[in-house]
Ligand SMILES: CC[C@@H](C(=O)O)C(=O)SCCNC(=O)CCNC(=O)[C@H](O)C(C)(C)COP(=O)(O)OP(=O)(O)OC[C@H]1O[C@@H](n2cnc3c(N)ncnc32)[C@H](O)[C@@H]1OP(=O)(O)O
């Protein structure tokens with residue numbers, strides 16, 4: 459794995475949180491993007507060599523809405539950048555991690571993504587992602 463690509467933070471209101479994080483980080487989100495397949499609206503902030511991804515659920519079945527409902531707003535996942543996602547999926551499967559999807563999915567910000575179930579990663583939802591750019 460190359461680096462932490464982003465930290466995903468679940469929020470109730472993306473607009474309000476964009477303002478809050480712009481104040482906190484001293485710069486504005488560089489993009490907003492809907493990912494209908496995941497039921498999320500996202501925004502991205504560059505922080506040095508990595509990013510913060512804010513996520514608001516778009517409906518009650520969204521993983522983000524469920525997370526906020528069951529727990530609270532807060533850190534939702536950690537995303538690691540990989541060079542070859544298929545190769546990394548094979549490696550992680552062999553190591554006994556539980557992959558949540560059989561094939562990479564299209565994520566936000568020009569990425570292919572795969573998630574690992576938090577029960578196989580000490581309670582932390584892990585995303586691995588490969589750039590498509
Ligand atoms: C925008 C695209 C992409 C990107 O490009 O960056 C994204 O980041 S999308 C982010 C949103 N998408 C996802 O989160 C997809 C992967 N997640 C899932 O498949 C599910 O959320 C889940 C992790 C399998 C949980 O789903 P489910 O079992 O239906 O939910 P429950 O609410 O019943 O939770 C079961 C169990 O898991 C715990 N949980 C849920 N979410 C998390 C989390 N983010 N981190 C840690 N633990 C989590 C939840 O608390 C339950 O635990 P117990 O109560 O102890 O059973």
Ligand SMILES: [Co+2]
Nearest residue numbers: 466511537585
């Ligand atoms: Co993410």
